[in-house]
Amino acid sequence: MERVEVLKTYKVYIGGKFPRTESGRYYIPENGKGEPLGNICSCSRKDVRNAVVAARKAQGGWAGRAAFNRGQVMYRIAEMLEDRKAQFIDEISFQGASKKKAEDEVNTAIDRLIYYAGWCDKYTQVLGSVNPVASSHFNFSVHEATGVVGVFADESTSLIGLVSMIAPVIAGGNTCVVIASESLPLSAITFAEVLATSDVPGGVINILTGSMTEMSKPLSTHMDVNAIAYSGKDVDVLRDLEENSVLNLKRVRSYSKDWLKSGSQDLYMISDFQEVKTTWHPIENIGGANSTY
Amino acid sequence: MAAKKTINQGVEWNYSPALESTSHVKLKSKYDLYIDGKWVKPQSKKYFKTINPANEDVLAEVAHANEKDVDLAVKAARKAYRNVWSKMAPSERAKYIYRIARLMQERARELAVIESLDAGKVIRESRDVDVPLACNHFFYYAGWADKLEYAFPNRKVEALGVAGQIIPWNFPLLMAAWKIAPALAAGNTVVLKPAETTPLTALKLAEIIHDAGLPSGVVNIVTGYGDTGASIVNHPDVDKIAFTGSTGVGKIIQKAIAGTHKKSTLELGGKSANIIMDDAPIDQAVEGIVNGIFFNQGHVCCAGSRLFVQEGVAEKVIEKLKHRMDSLIVGDPLDKNTDIGAINSKDQLDIINGYVKIGNAEGAEMYQPKCKLPKSGFYCPPTLFMDVAQSSRLVQEEIFGPVLTIQTFRTVDEVLQKANNTPFGLAAGIWTDKGSRIFNLTTKLRAGVIWANTYNKFDPTSPFGGYKESGFGREGGLQGLGAYLKMN
Structure with missing residues (x-):
């Protein structure tokens, strides 16, 4: 007798757990051949709010980790993704990409994680400064995470757009709530399963599926979200996000990049989600004026 | 070897050996x-x-x-x-x-x-x-x-x-x-x-x-x-x-x-100054001195081998330092209780002992805790030299062993002059409660790495090297x- 395959229920990822949407709703996206991709959670504004609560809770701890440790955790994500490469290639192909393109996408996603893992303990060295103020003070500027970032992932890819946005955000010590591609949601959730086994603390990355139009308002008007990252070219959507963000002065960053290209990654995607903090400290000025050995 | 502690019943308490296993080590002959x-x-x-x-x-x-x-x-x-x-x-x-x-x-x-x-x-x-x-x-x-x-x-x-x-x-x-x-x-x-x-x-x-x-x-x-x-x-x-x-x-x-x-x-090489100001947290500073000079048997290029203590606290610091040295355990490097392991080679032990001789010949006051050293192997007890002159070879030359010299000072000017008066410029330590004083000293010390209220800290992100x-x-x-x- 032929073995009956067990099908996976795609759930969402909030606070390190995999609940279904609290709304109980679903939608069925289809691939190019008209095959259904599955019963995907259609998240509500309540899910958005739960995810923001989880992200806020995790933010202090994540930003407080040694930069080196954040790098190690991100490297671990890449290791886990590499390990499940075949699964992602199958899944991305099933959603409509050619085998070759799917493989390229997964490889690029792994390498992108490694790229940003490397930045964790380096970006402050490149971006920070010691400022030669004219008074007797030691004055230096360092970068710190902006806080909780609402991420609207690229609609046209299932994995690489999502990873390319998440990686620089978390490398810099932020946590995030991510709205996955509505039409290609599968790899976002499978990626959440990678995250769950990669030493990433629960809540650092939260991934929701469903209608972007429905979730964009609760996310971009949420008073506990500090920044919005939008990937896409829809000027109307972007204008809405920017207007909603005024409420608590969210920083809005938008990207219309081809995430499969290596040029789509850079240091400045990290600094887009950073604040600059300058500290002044007095320097006592007695003695030693003649010490010039 | 193991430090002995006496409590009121007159019972001697020793540390039991806590040897790291070598069974998982694969070495070719x-x-x-x-x-x-x-x-x-x-x-x-x-x-x-x-x-x-x-x-x-x-x-x-x-x-x-x-x-x-x-x-x-x-x-x-x-x-x-x-x-x-x-x-x-x-x-x-x-x-x-x-x-x-x-x-x-x-x-x-x-x-x-x-x-x-x-x-x-x-x-x-x-x-x-x-x-x-x-x-x-x-x-x-x-x-x-x-x-x-x-x-x-x-x-x-x-x-x-x-x-x-x-x-x-x-x-x-x-x-x-x-x-x-x-x-x-x-x-x-x-x-x-x-x-x-x-x-x-x-x-x-x-x-x-x-x-x-x-x-x-x-x-x-x-x-x-x-x-x-x-x-x-x-x-x-x-x-x-x-x-x-x-x-x-x-x-x-x-x-x-x-x-x-x-x-x-x-x-x-180095001959790094470890400077204790009179407002320093003394107990922490003493730990810092011990870590500065006895870490890795003193085989550290940036070892805090010249201790400078401000006069007001010198007596107290030296007393506490001696007390702390008494509890250091010299012995088997594989024992997790050991603080000071073996000197790297016979040659190096001879060099260190040569300097100890020089110190004694020069009339500096020496302190070594009474610790028993293992019979075989190369060992040197933690050693302190007080009353050393700035011109002494013990102060001017790198010993590369667990040997510390102590000099005292009164003013910031004086300690900067003395600390910088060496051909070396690898590292320095400063112990003070006052942040503004730290930055005064870090600005004027001629050394590549300066530790404030800590010592011998290393990190891949942090540049290391000397003047x-x-x-x-x-x-x-x-x-x-x-x-x-x-x-x-």
């Missing part, structure tokens, strides 16, 4: 040279023994590379540079270096035990300091490989080619990591010579590098003595010399490469990359 991705017998046909300085047992025989062996290693490195390493995408280079870091982490315990066996270093330090830092160096520099253009804005950077690297015996694996990691990240290939008394962890690292699948010839490890190092320095096809060791040898190297195209980084005769160039951090790059 004989090591050849690692050249071009293969273990090859030395052309010299010579081998030397490396011993455990804690008990003088022979650990393994190791090849003694001669000029011909070094030439083969340099040729392999050049070929790998030309054909493979310089052509590889930087992001792929990074992945190899990450692999090395990960494999080292996986074998961390074995590396720590071998380091303690071969170097006499206490297991607590090799386990918690040397090995993790070495792994982290590879991890940190791996990430730079594809980001070099950010490190040096407005420059087009390019690898130098073949780097010849010569490392000392005090932090054998860590120094190998400090050398190899930035060199590879910057796109160079490497010929590295570990010290003759501590070659084993570098050879284990060669195994790891091999297992990581690094292309043949990218890293070559040649063991040997000073003549092996000289062959590297004098080889015409080496583009860069990185050396950590004594100022004396550093000068020989600088002279040897003068007039050649070779670039160099020299991390040399004046402590050498030039920096290792670690963004600055550490520059030493391995051409800036166009």
Whole structure:
């Protein structure tokens, strides 16, 4: 007798757990051949709010980790993704990409994680400064995470757009709530399963599926979200996000990049989600004026 | 050996031995040279023994590379540079270096035990300091490989080619990591010579590098003595010399490469001042003094070997320091209770004892706790010299052992004059409660690394290196990359 395959229920990822949407709703996206991709959670504004609560809770701890440790955790994500490469290639192909393109996408996603893992303990060295103020003070500027970032992932890819946005955000010590591609949601959730086994603390990355139009308002008007990252070219959507963000002065960053290209990654995607903090400290000025050995 | 504590019933309390197991350590009885991705017998046909300085047992025989062996290693490195390493995408280079870091982490315990066996270093330090830092160096520099253009804005950077690297015996694996990691990240290939008394962890690292699948010839490890190092320095096809060791040898190297195209980084000796101001948190400062000078038996180039204490607190600091020294345990490096392990070699022990003699002959007041030293092996109790003159050889020369000199001072001016009055300029420590005073002193001390209210802290992101005769160039951090790059 032929073995009956067990099908996976795609759930969402909030606070390190995999609940279904609290709304109980679903939608069925289809691939190019008209095959259904599955019963995907259609998240509500309540899910958005739960995810923001989880992200806020995790933010202090994540930003407080040694930069080196954040790098190690991100490297671990890449290791886990590499390990499940075949699964992602199958899944991305099933959603409509050619085998070759799917493989390229997964490889690029792994390498992108490694790229940003490397930045964790380096970006402050490149971006920070010691400022030669004219008074007797030691004055230096360092970068710190902006806080909780609402991420609207690229609609046209299932994995690489999502990873390319998440990686620089978390490398810099932020946590995030991510709205996955509505039409290609599968790899976002499978990626959440990678995250769950990669030493990433629960809540650092939260991934929701469903209608972007429905979730964009609760996310971009949420008073506990500090920044919005939008990937896409829809000027109307972007204008809405920017207007909603005024409420608590969210920083809005938008990207219309081809995430499969290596040029789509850079240091400045990290600094887009950073604040600059300058500290002044007095320097006592007695003695030693003649010490010039 | 174990410190004895007496409590009211007059019972003596000793620490039970807490020996680290060596059962998981895999050592070969004989090591050849690692050249071009293969273990090859030395052309010299010579081998030397490396011993455990804690008990003088022979650990393994190791090849003694001669000029011909070094030439083969340099040729392999050049070929790998030309054909493979310089052509590889930087992001792929990074992945190899990450692999090395990960494999080292996986074998961390074995590396720590071998380091303690071969170097006499206490297991607590090799386990918690040397090995993790070495792994982290590879991890940190791996990430730079594809980001070099950010490190040096407005420059087009390019690898130098073949780097010849010569490392000392005090932090054998860590120094190998400090050398190899930035060199590879910057796109160079490497010929590295570990010290003759501590070659084993570098050879284990060669195994790891091999297992990581690094292309043949990218890293070559040649063991040997000073003549092996000289062959590297004098080889015409080496583009860069990185050396950590004594100022004396550093000068020989600088002279040897003068007039050649070779670039160099020299991390040399030190005689670092550890300064205790009268407002310092005394108990913390005493721990800092102990860590500053007795860490790794004082075999530390940046050891806080000159203690300066402000007069108001001198008596108290010295009393507490002596008390703390009484509780230090000198003994088996593999015992987790041990604070001070074995002196790295007989030669080094003779040097240290020579300085102790000088101190006594000069009439300085010496203090050594009454601790029993193991019968075999090389050991030196923690030693303190008080009433030493600024001109004393104990104050002016690097001893490289657990020997501390104490001088007192009254004013900031005075301590800056005295602290800076040395040909060296590697490091310094400052202990004070007042932040503004820290920055006053850090501004005026002529040293490459300054620790405030801490000592002997190292991190891959933090540049390390000296002023004046402590050498030039920096290792670690963004600055550490520059030493391995051409800036166009």
